[in-house]
Amino acid sequence: MDAVDYQVLKSAADWLQQGKRVALVTVVRNWGSAPRPLGSLFAITDDGGFTGSVSGGCIEDDLMQRFAAAFPERIEVVRYGISAEQMQRFGLPCGGTLELVIEPLHDAVALKPLLDAVANHRLVQRRLNLRSGHVSIEATDADFSLRFNEEELLQVFGPRWRLLIIGAGQVSEYLAQMAPALDFSVYLNDPREEQRRNWHADDVTWLDGMPDDAVLAFKPDRRTVIVTLSHDPKVDDMALMEALKTDAFYIGAIGSMASSEARKERLLQLDLSPDQIARLHAPIGLAIMSRSPAEIAVSVLAELVMLRNRGSVAATPSGCAIGGPDLRIVERP
Template identity: 45%
Template sequence: MANWGTDRDVIQTAHQWLQEGHALVLVTVLKTWGSSPRPPGSLLVMRPDGVHVGSVSGGCVEEDLLARYRQNELSDLPVRLDYGVDRQEATRFGLPCGGRLELLLEQLIDPDQLQPLLSAMEQDELVARRVDLTGDAVSLGPASADQAFSYTDEAISKVFGPQWQMLLIGAGHLSQYVSQLALMLDYRVIVCDPREEYAAGWQVPGARLIGMMPDEAVGEYTGHPRSIVLALTHDPKLDDMALLEALGSEAFYVGAIGSQRNCDARRRRLRELGLSRAQIQRLHAPVGLDIGSHTPPEIALAILAEITALRNAATAVVRNPDAVNVV
């Protein structure tokens, strides 16, 4: 069994395997050079029988690590390893030309080693796991949303928990699909809907449902540079309240559902309500990439694709003025 796995997947699986009596090795990408497939901080946990979850490369490095583990070549842990230190080795391990990885391997033998970290993640807390590379001590401490993975000769520090927060206005059908995708992408998801009939049908574990008014929810839960606000009700009384607050905040992304005609009318309303032209230009509406989406799952995919592209700054997002969201 193998899959890429989120940090939470890796830690939950490792904890379960330790409870079952397996010895494990936790592998962390410390540093990359060139076009390495996985970024620093990526995780892999592996058992001696070859079962593993997570990823540190495209697959070939994992195969070599597992082979060395089965052959007892990784007994003196913790240890740092280099892969792809020259062109020939980079090609052998499936790394792009010139690619190189530096990895940290740690031995895990007791579920108590991961229980505090797992408990913090289950509470959606942001924590930094620090490994002292001079004395091998491991500690947990509070972390901030903008804290990045760090690696020096003395220690590494990796943040666990949702560093990005998404507030959805409306607990309708579309919000369920957006929530599910966002949770897979490790967002903290909060769904705001004061309408009892919608709140009663909410069924997405892991996404917190609140019943306050949308403008209050924006003020309470978002506004920092790592927050996302999506107005998804089709009801101007609710969506516009949230947008008025969100477009004047530091939120990274503010979007709203609707056809182009409805979105143009919304922009006029927001202008009449006092928002500046610059604030209104921040609004992504119709929300999401234009992929010809019509069903709720397709629209959710388009929304998360656009946010991901902007977050990664990897793609120039070209918007189609004729795009329409249909639910």
């Protein structure tokens, strides 16, 4: 889950506790070049407070003007960018069209299970009945972010990706601080006691044991990323020995071109096939001329986001029916 969207939910709960009226806006369909991905959130209050984004700002401005005149009382499905005039007015790029669900919120307590689950790195799904407004929240292992049809909006919240870092150092600290904003829950293993004592980043789950045992216990799957950053072959190679046998989405190791070639030679001696070793991303990260630990962390995350986006297939939402007592589709003029 995007960190911005978590903040939207948290702000909405805070506003509700203050007695304000709050509407939650969710991007549920898009066509063309969409400025924000499916599931993006925007919250607005009856006194003009807002947070989040569903576009570059133009759609938010229109929503705020309309809500100032008449705050929504029931669930609506709203479509922007239908005509050439609308696209010019709202500034949607390349003929883009957005469909939004506008949901009046009523109770901060109803958001608490959702916020608690996300804060504790648990994956949950929120099911909204578009006609009755009934909401349920339940645990899930779903690998999608959003599903939408004429009956309900089903959205997954929480970190849908896991990042296992082997080696506690400066690059690891920066990576651990940045990754949660990109939908990763972060785990760390380093058997060296002195490295653990000098770790400073928060919100990381430590895994005990030697790196190979930690990888096996972690049970990597296709939404798992494993990176070895210790610079110590005795530590990194132990993790890679097991990681390269798994279904992990991405496995990377820090080091120069020369050290990467030497590592591959060592891995051939550890019962790994050439095909398994070929899965290793080394040197790790995009080539952005990074030098500092923070820059290296940025290059690693940039590569992860690039590969994740390239490999993802957005589900095609089904159409939405017009009508029903609590559901309206409004094509904004």
